[in-house]
Amino acid sequence: MEDKVIVITGASSGIGESAARLLRAQGANVVVVGRSAKTAEVARELDSPYYLADFTKLDDVRRLAEELRRNFPRIDVLANNAGGVMSNRRVLTVDGFEMTIQVNYLAAFLLTNLLLETLIASRAAVIATSSLAQRGAGKLDPGDFTLADNYGQQGAYGKAKLMDVLFAKELNARYHSAGISAAAFHPGVVRTDFSKEFGGGWDFIYKSFIRHLLISPQKGADTLVWLASSQPDRDWQPGQYYQKRKPKPPSRQAQDPRLANDLWESTTRALGLDQPEL
Numbered sequence: 001m002e003d004k005v006i007v008i009t010g011a012s013s014g015i016g017e018s019a020a021r022l023l024r025a026q027g028a029n030v031v032v033v034g035r036s037a038k039t040a041e042v043a044r045e046l047d048s049p050y051y052l053a054d055f056t057k058l059d060d061v062r063r064l065a066e067e068l069r070r071n072f073p074r075i076d077v078l079a080n081n082a083g084g085v086m087s088n089r090r091v092l093t094v095d096g097f098e099m100t101i102q103v104n105y106l107a108a109f110l111l112t113n114l115l116l117e118t119l120i121a122s123r124a125a126v127i128a129t130s131s132l133a134q135r136g137a138g139k140l141d142p143g144d145f146t147l148a149d150n151y152g153q154q155g156a157y158g159k160a161k162l163m164d165v166l167f168a169k170e171l172n173a174r175y176h177s178a179g180i181s182a183a184a185f186h187p188g189v190v191r192t193d194f195s196k197e198f199g200g201g202w203d204f205i206y207k208s209f210i211r212h213l214l215i216s217p218q219k220g221a222d223t224l225v226w227l228a229s230s231q232p233d234r235d236w237q238p239g240q241y242y243q244k245r246k247p248k249p250p251s252r253q254a255q256d257p258r259l260a261n262d263l264w265e266s267t268t269r270a271l272g273l274d275q276p277e278l
């Protein structure tokens, strides 16, 4: 683990913060990425560098990618972990996308693609914090990032987390032979600030008397820490969806390679991205 450079988004609290602490304790060079002032506090405690970006603004993601590219010629692990339920009503970001889809998926897609050359050169692992909620996505239209016609809070979150799984699978399908290993995972139902701002239907689980039954952020970080600290192709199978360190079949839609390809193509168009020549 010594010298491994591990970039974790959403590392200012919850699962990402716990993963950052556990990986730092193993000797990794953790790069703490967050949105709030707490990011600096966590980084100071870990003696780690930190970066701030608000994923509701894609210009912040572009700036973050530029700073990471400039400061880290090697990135061994990129953990796309930032996210959660962003609103209890349909809100469009300044970029014109539905907010939960943007923060959980589009921002991670953009960051990863802007770092692609570094990630390939580093033979990096790219890990997506998805969720069991991908099973509740409803039918996914791979070109719909605004959810103008069928918004529901749970459906939006489910779709975003389904997109995370499809993204990990497609990233792996396209770039594993070039050196990247990608996986998605479900952390469990974890006692975090997950729905602190816009609870909606999630309040019962995360804020009521049953909150104490949820697993700790340390436990929730376990599969992320394991994926980040072990060896792809030897210890875990790239392209898979994991839960409790074991591969699990995600929803039927998440296993559809055509849907994964269509989603990739429509995302690159929506974000105006060019794919690098390999």
Ligand SMILES: NC(=O)c1ccc[n+]([C@@H]2O[C@H](COP(=O)([O-])OP(=O)(O)OC[C@H]3O[C@@H](n4cnc5c(N)ncnc54)[C@H](OP(=O)(O)O)[C@@H]3O)[C@@H](O)[C@H]2O)c1
Binding pocket: 009, 010, 011, 012, 013, 014, 015, 016, 034, 035, 036, 037, 038, 039, 053, 054, 055, 056, 081, 082, 083, 084, 085, 103, 104, 129, 130, 131, 132, 186, 187, 188, 189, 190, 191, 192, 193, 194, 195
């Ligand atoms: N908790 C669960 O039961 C559960 C279950 C399945 C999946 N997940 C997933 O696990 C991941 C981590 O969530 P958590 O449970 O640890 O919740 P959390 O404690 O609320 O952490 C969320 C992290 O995401 C960051 N974030 C939120 N909005 C952002 C934005 N607009 N721009 C940049 N960063 C932003 C937060 O940054 P700041 O704090 O700095 O604002 C924070 O570091 C999420 O992707 C979530 O969907 C959680």
